[in-house]
Amino acid sequence: MILVIDNYDSFIYNIVQYLGEYEKEIQVYRNDAISLDEALNMKIDGIVISPGPGRPEESGVSLDMIRYAIDENIPLLGVCLGHQALTIVVGGQVSGATHIMHGKASSITHNGKGVFEGIPSPFTAIRYHSLVAVRASLPETLEITAESDDGEIMGLAYKDKPIYGVQFHPESILTDYGKQMIANFVRIVHQKQQEKLVGKVSSLSKNIFQRLSMRENLSEEETEAFTDLMLEGHTTPSQIAAYLSLLRMKGETAAEIAGSARSMARHCVSVNLSDEKVVDTCGSGGDKSNTFNISTAAAFVVAGAGYKVAKHGNRSITSQSGSADVLEKLGFCVTAGPDVVKRCIEKTNFGFIFAPQYHPGLKYVMPVRKELGFRTLFNILGPLVNPAHVKYHVMGVFSRELYELLPEVFVRLGYKRALVLHGEGGLDEATIEGKTLITEIKESTTKEMILDPADFNLAGKLENCRISSPEESKTIIENILQRKETGDPSKAVILNAGLAIYILDDISLDQAFTKARQAIENGRAWQTLLQARELSWEKA
Template sequence: MKTIIQKLYKKKNLQISEMYKIISYIGKKKISNIEISSIITAIKIKGLTKEEILGTIKACLKMINKFHVLKKELYADIVGTGGDYNQGINISTSSALVASLLGFKIIKHCNESVTSISGSSNILEMFNINSKMSKKLSQKILEKFNICFLHAQKYNPVYKNVKKVRSQLKTRTFFNLTGPLLNPSQPKLSVIGVYSKKKMILLSNTIRSLNYKNVLVINSDHTDEATLHDITYVTQIRKKKAQSYILTPEDFGIKWKKKNILKKQSLNKNFLTLKKIFKGKGTTEQNEIIAINTALLLFIFGKKNLKKNTQNSLDIIKSGKIYKLIKKISKIGSLCKKQS
């Protein structure tokens, strides 16, 4: 292990087997937080490689507590790398809820905030939805509502063991990039937002080596989501073949908007904003940014008409059905908690 760490200090790239060993040590708690911190920092300075991502994924999947879907149906995830320091509302979580109401199975991979104010698990908790609920209950909710939420640290010992170090470092790390590829259900379909175009290329190349059926990797204006004010860069990977293109708001049937300079919002402020949107009382811009990202999620299921996808998503958002769904999921979770 010391030899591998010394290699990193010399800014040398690691082989898949070397990265696998490091991550295995982290998952088995055979390495100190100081060593974890130094490894994270060394990789950040050196730059991450495809082989190091693959080594991380291979080691994590060996230890991860897998989530099995009871019925053999097609399901997807929509997730961002985070790390774009955008303190806006939780787009991917919102889009996942909309898609589920449109009849698509979504298994949302969640985590707590590290580089942002409100991670997906944080905001769900504000709505009384526990992403750390039991596997059995998550399966039940998926069957009933087409959606469930899986907490990274509950299923993945590596992410649990690096939580403290990542929180203290308060910066982007390679765990931001590997997280979206480690959903415990291992979906064949996914929309993955990446905080930079450079990292988008790295992640797309990595995904070509993995067992996905249809993935969209997206970036727009240094954020990990499609936007209303700028071009969205897309790389689609289907059966290991990649195709890159750009999308504009007009491709979704939406008018271009001026860039909204976001101020840092507290978790509570984000919660109150989302609550209003979910009740069907959001602004046009708020509704539309969720709708275009949902449109991309529907696209990977084979619904290729982005304008129609966007309009169908807007109809759901404006109806207030999202809030009713959240209340139902929250109620089931609470009832089962009392009975257990």
């Protein structure tokens, strides 16, 4: 749990919102609403001391919490007033700044450590303060980690402890990479949690394995913790193999999948988008239908209709052509980094996220998965965990088992809206031949429906959609988007694109399919492909 001390700051919930994207358990208390003794009764993994008016000496329990964090080696982030409070707690001084800053931007240089890891230097930050740490007063226990272009101290860190202060406001939308700094702090909090767990790995593993062998379900928190250990390299191959095998034999629950997904999302390389209304069309794969890349083609149509798509995908494992395979044939740079993908989505509405590049922790798991040779928890997690952290998803699944299991997972993960699809004959798309089972997730509610493509003049034959290579898939997609192919393959794309539009817009299915069809007919889907392809090759 991360404890946030609110120093009567009017923008405290901007910080809390950022924290909430990476940590589900947060508690907020005003600086005069909780005592240190009360805080000691909580299980605190990290502390944030907020900005606020006045001097740091007047920040109530903030000073005690900083002392406690230093004594117990608990990660702490002080922002603005919290940064100044850290300064005086360790024996430094604060005084009037050379320039009073109220909503002004400055260029910040930093050392790339701690909360600044992975942040370009310099970057632009927003400042609201009249006090600063006095350089000459700082004790040896503090190191300066960041400075402004006017020579003021903008960042401090306690040497050899996860204690940090920043004078500027990372929670401001005008501060570059502010969300990533908050994410870095939460990552540090989680790392300290894991360090505490490492000594318990053996006993924890034995306990979990014993329970799984008796077909006892694990909690969401337990699977999240064990997945953390796997993705951070704290478990042995034997422990990973035992865990995945026992879970598979018992059968994974929604809680177990959701906990693992939370861990995997925290360990991925993030694509930080400002727009929340972004959809993914990545399905489970594994249906062995050998159809062309319908969901990838549909993604261009959705983007051409004016909606943002963060297409997560991989190379082929069970099909003739994976999304990365066909996009490569279409001329895309499929290994684009997060900044390039972000720019593609913001400028063209489409960006491709190549899964292996964004999930570095899987390097500890992949060799074991290959040796096991059967479906494991990670076959389910792959399509679920989009590094853009989308809250809208159309996910086709090949099995009835997954179809019945995944809606609860989406609810547990807090999706705004999602569809889980299971096409007749085991297709992991909405099918043009037969009916498709659909469960719609709308925040915490679910409802089922059956989609008959004939009701929308979109019925056809799947045999007309089959391919034997990525080259064939490429040709079909190009022909559809250039309006040279208007038969069954086009119907399949319209059907699946329309479903994505349906969850992004407050319209009927019929209207959504019309929008998808129009995006092809007016050429915008094809233009999206061309523009996104060009941008994918640009440097970050």
